[in-house]
Amino acid sequence: MEVKDVGKNSRGGLVAVDMLERYKKFCSGGKKLRGGLIQLGFEVAGGEKRAVLGASTAIELIHAFLLMHDDIQDMDALRRGQPTIHKQYESKHEEMKFKKDFKLYGTSMGINMGDLGAYMGMEVILSSKIDESRKLEAAIYFSRLLQRVAFGQGLDVTYEQLPKITEEDVLEVHLQKTSVYTVGGPLKIGAILGGMSKKNIDAIEKYGEPIGIAFQLRDDELGLFSSEKELGKPIGSDIREGKNTILKIKAIEKAKGKDKAFLIKAYGDRKISQKSVDKVRDLTIKTGAYDYSKKLAKKLVTDGKKFIPQITKNSYFQDTLSSFADFMIERNS
Amino acid sequence: MEVKDVGKNSRGGLVAVDMLERYKKFCSGGKKLRGGLIQLGFEVAGGEKRAVLGASTAIELIHAFLLMHDDIQDMDALRRGQPTIHKQYESKHEEMKFKKDFKLYGTSMGINMGDLGAYMGMEVILSSKIDESRKLEAAIYFSRLLQRVAFGQGLDVTYEQLPKITEEDVLEVHLQKTSVYTVGGPLKIGAILGGMSKKNIDAIEKYGEPIGIAFQLRDDELGLFSSEKELGKPIGSDIREGKNTILKIKAIEKAKGKDKAFLIKAYGDRKISQKSVDKVRDLTIKTGAYDYSKKLAKKLVTDGKKFIPQITKNSYFQDTLSSFADFMIERNS
Numbered sequence: 001m002e003v004k005d006v007g008k009n010s011r012g013g014l015v016a017v018d019m020l021e022r023y024k025k026f027c028s029g030g031k032k033l034r035g036g037l038i039q040l041g042f043e044v045a046g047g048e049k050r051a052v053l054g055a056s057t058a059i060e061l062i063h064a065f066l067l068m069h070d071d072i073q074d075m076d077a078l079r080r081g082q083p084t085i086h087k088q089y090e091s092k093h094e095e096m097k098f099k100k101d102f103k104l105y106g107t108s109m110g111i112n113m114g115d116l117g118a119y120m121g122m123e124v125i126l127s128s129k130i131d132e133s134r135k136l137e138a139a140i141y142f143s144r145l146l147q148r149v150a151f152g153q154g155l156d157v158t159y160e161q162l163p164k165i166t167e168e169d170v171l172e173v174h175l176q177k178t179s180v181y182t183v184g185g186p187l188k189i190g191a192i193l194g195g196m197s198k199k200n201i202d203a204i205e206k207y208g209e210p211i212g213i214a215f216q217l218r219d220d221e222l223g224l225f226s227s228e229k230e231l232g233k234p235i236g237s238d239i240r241e242g243k244n245t246i247l248k249i250k251a252i253e254k255a256k257g258k259d260k261a262f263l264i265k266a267y268g269d270r271k272i273s274q275k276s277v278d279k280v281r282d283l284t285i286k287t288g289a290y291d292y293s294k295k296l297a298k299k300l301v302t303d304g305k306k307f308i309p310q311i312t313k314n315s316y317f318q319d320t321l322s323s324f325a326d327f328m329i330e331r332n333s
Numbered sequence: 334m335e336v337k338d339v340g341k342n343s344r345g346g347l348v349a350v351d352m353l354e355r356y357k358k359f360c361s362g363g364k365k366l367r368g369g370l371i372q373l374g375f376e377v378a379g380g381e382k383r384a385v386l387g388a389s390t391a392i393e394l395i396h397a398f399l400l401m402h403d404d405i406q407d408m409d410a411l412r413r414g415q416p417t418i419h420k421q422y423e424s425k426h427e428e429m430k431f432k433k434d435f436k437l438y439g440t441s442m443g444i445n446m447g448d449l450g451a452y453m454g455m456e457v458i459l460s461s462k463i464d465e466s467r468k469l470e471a472a473i474y475f476s477r478l479l480q481r482v483a484f485g486q487g488l489d490v491t492y493e494q495l496p497k498i499t500e501e502d503v504l505e506v507h508l509q510k511t512s513v514y515t516v517g518g519p520l521k522i523g524a525i526l527g528g529m530s531k532k533n534i535d536a537i538e539k540y541g542e543p544i545g546i547a548f549q550l551r552d553d554e555l556g557l558f559s560s561e562k563e564l565g566k567p568i569g570s571d572i573r574e575g576k577n578t579i580l581k582i583k584a585i586e587k588a589k590g591k592d593k594a595f596l597i598k599a600y601g602d603r604k605i606s607q608k609s610v611d612k613v614r615d616l617t618i619k620t621g622a623y624d625y626s627k628k629l630a631k632k633l634v635t636d637g638k639k640f641i642p643q644i645t646k647n648s649y650f651q652d653t654l655s656s657f658a659d660f661m662i663e664r665n666s
Binding site for chain 2: 011012019072073096099105109111112113116118119126132133135140146147150151160
């Protein structure tokens with residue numbers, strides 16, 4: 001997409017340039033985990049890392065789009081240490097002394113920025129210099145994956161509305177919304193692009209599914225216990241949002257009396273104090289919810305690793321896949 | 334996308350089925366203009382209409398996604414004679430006695446439904462049974478087109494914030510947001526899939542650009558003067574939203590004294606009375622704004638038609654393209 005396609009007069013061009021620059025800046029942050037996994041999948045399949053750079057960029061662009069739409073739904077204000085996109089446009093509204101509803105403007109631009117990135121990503125993957133049949137197969141798989149993510153996101157916001165959520169519900173959302181496109185998805189895209197056999201690719205999915213869920217469990221642990229600096233967003237965001245995590249479900253399940261009542265009230269309290277956040281943390285440890293999450297994540301990683309021998313016989317890549325799986329639950333950011 | 338990929342337990346599956354059913358129902362409405370144009374472009378290029386059905390479905394799925402995201406931004410309540418998707422989910426929130434903010438839930442599900450359709454559309458076009466190279470070229474072009482639409486939508490909501498909008502601004506939004514993916518875009522996608530030469534395809538863009546703008550001018554005329562039944566949405570929606578149309582700009586420009594003040598106040602008045610809507614209509618005619626719009630649309634159609642001989646030498650298709658262009662500004666729905 002060229003900016004010159006957009007504005008015939010400078011005013012229109014400026015809006016487009018502004019959108020592109022914010023998108024670029026947003027993408028400069030983040031772990032680049034998914035892009036790296038596409039490269040890994042491609043290399044395991046026997047490809048040359050450089051050839052797949054386009055596809056890696058594509059998934060990072062699309063990850064950014066998903067975060068932008070997610071942040072609107074979670075009413076998040078910070079992401080990657082910066083204001084979320086819809087918040088940025090709320091601020092722009094104020095700076096420019098725009099006239100209409102600033103909140104709707106922020107939401108609207110957040111939606112449009114996401115839609116922009118959704119198709120920037122598709123353009124980039126479809127344009128990469130790789131065998132056409134493989135590219136088509138990868139793009140079809142990727143499109144199906146992103147539909148699952150949309151269902152997963154629908155599940156997530158719907159479950160948030162329900163009074164009673166089970167552990168299975170939480171794990172299902174983790175699977176649909178996060179796991180499939182965080183670990184197994186990118187690895188499989190890389191593997192398809194690299195021409196891996198169907199049998200080995202199936203093993204990648206089996207490897208990625210539990211490890212992707214473990215990734216999210218670790219994310220939720222970090223979300224509750226990290227500092228704002230490490231996290232790039234305010235402490236206690238997940239509590240304020242009432243986000244359905246294993247830590248929440250288990251802590252509430254195991255807590256008794258006043259503690260239980262406190263936790264139920266704390267989750268979803270948009271104005272929770274720092275002191276109460278600390279108390280939620282303490283109770284999460286005291287009830288054993290934190291240990292439960294750690295153990296579950298460890299088990300999921302072990303489950304996933306069993307499939308490594310079916311993915312590749314190359315011991316270097318076997319080690320890489322094994323270390324990667326461990327890193328998913330040991331990482332501190 | 335199969336629903337079975339989604340829910341491992343029935344609760345998750347139900348949310349996914351609900352989303353798919355609403356999507357399907359939404360797509361059963363509408364004019365199917367864009368799908369028809371893909372077929373026309375394909376036939377003009379010498380292809381067999383049936384082969385391109387997949388791509389036609391794809392653009393209708395994607396059109397639906399754009400409307401869903403648009404309706405959130407315009408706060409529209411009705412579309413195709415039914416509640417808009419975000420409104421449907423607001424109602425569901427009430428029916429199910431969900432606990433959190435109903436408006437945010439509606440917006441969230443509207444975003445997720447759109448994201449779902451964005452990739453259903455990509456999957457369908459990439460899976461259609463057509464030559465791989467052509468399919469890739471068409472999908473890349475389509476992805477670029479949809480980025481332009483996202484910029485156009487960004488322009489639209491940004492211009493709505495500005496105190497002074499010119500005729501050029503309005504036409505630019507019409508071009509970026511609507512024209513490119515309503516007439517020239519689908520025709521070109523069909524033409525690429527059908528293997529048309531680059532020179533003839535360039536002529537399609539030149540044909541489609543002005544005619545697509547004329548389509549939007551007619552849409553705005555119908556938006557102001559049709560009945561709710563013909564329109565599928567409430568009378569005066571465009572006035573209530575303060576939508577930037579040529580009719581609005583011109584009527585305000587030409588009106589004098591009290592009438593001018595009345596029009597400026599009426600556009601954007603969310604609680605405007607039926608009587609005031611009637612007065613806006615009268616003034617739009619009295620000031621000559623309606624005639625101006627009709628004449629401009631007529632000129633644009635004439636401009637576009639000049640390129641027909643460069644698209645095809647076949648007189649049957651030349652006549653079809655010519656009649657289609659006329660129909661764009663003569664249609665009553």
